[in-house]
Amino acid sequence: MNNVQEESLRDQKKNRRRLHILEIARSIIATKGLRSLKVRDVAEAAGCSVGSVYNEFGDFDGVILTVNRETVQALTVRLGRVPAEDPVRQLYGLAETYLEFFADNANLLRSLFEHRMEDDRPYPDDILQMVMDAFALMHPPLVRLLPDADDVKIALLSRTLFSAVHGIISLGLEERMVAVPPQMLRQQVTQFLDAHLLGLGILPAR
Known part of the structure; x- marks a missing residue:
């Protein structure tokens, strides 16, 4: 076996271990909640050392953040499948889809909003942007329904609706x-x- 093959096998093993750690962490969060997630429990279940977990993800925040990224990505994909032909129906569809996703993944979604970084470090910008992109899915139907409203008003309204729901x-x-x-x-x-x-004024008075 040459050096290239050995390096490839090491990379494959490293990738399998990383995925295994993520699978374990995701399972614990999903079933027991973020507060039940402990690095030693994850390492023991993955059959590796705590140091190996840190080597793969930098720190334990890295594990949680990776799970959270996957959660918001899955949410955005689900929301993106809501039909957009009728803007009013799209708004209701987005809300109902969010309810269904939340009901199926309550602890994972709570982890996305509840996680606080160690040592009060700032939350990564990329995840904040991903959440904002999910909020922004309410933007296009609102633009169609309120064509005279400016972008700032529409952006605030979409965030307000999403936050309230x-x-x-x-x-x-x-x-x-x-x-x-x-x-x-x-x-x-x-x-x-x-x-x-x-x-x-989007819906007529009854």
């Missing part, structure tokens, strides 16, 4: 409080959008 769903699915049944939660999100779009 997130808050309704997050609290509704919070098991430590009074959890709302999925169908009732869907109705609450729909009622919020009804009222907000009515106030904006």
Whole structure:
């Protein structure tokens, strides 16, 4: 075996270990929540040392951030599949899709918003931009529905709508409080959008 082959095998082993660590971390977050994630538990389950985890990801924040990136990427893909022919239906579709994704991946999505960097380091710009890109999916239908509004107003409105929908769903699915049944939660999100779009003059008064 030559040096190139040996290096290729090392890279393959390194990549498998990295993916295995991520799989374990993702599973723990998904089933038990971010607070239950401990580097020693991940290393033990992966059959490697804590140092190996750090070597792969720089630090433990690196593991969490990688999982969070994958979560927001999956969310954005799911939201991007919502049909865009009718802008009003698209807004409702985005909200319903977000509810479905949150219900299926509650702890992973909470990790995205709850994670705080060690030593108060700033959160990576690329993940913040990814979240903003997800928010921005509400921008095109709002532009179509409010053609006279300027970009600043539309951007603020899209963030407000997304944040409000997130808050309704997050609290509704919070098991430590009074959890709302999925169908009732869907109705609450729909009622919020009804009222907000009515106030904006997008929906006709009933």
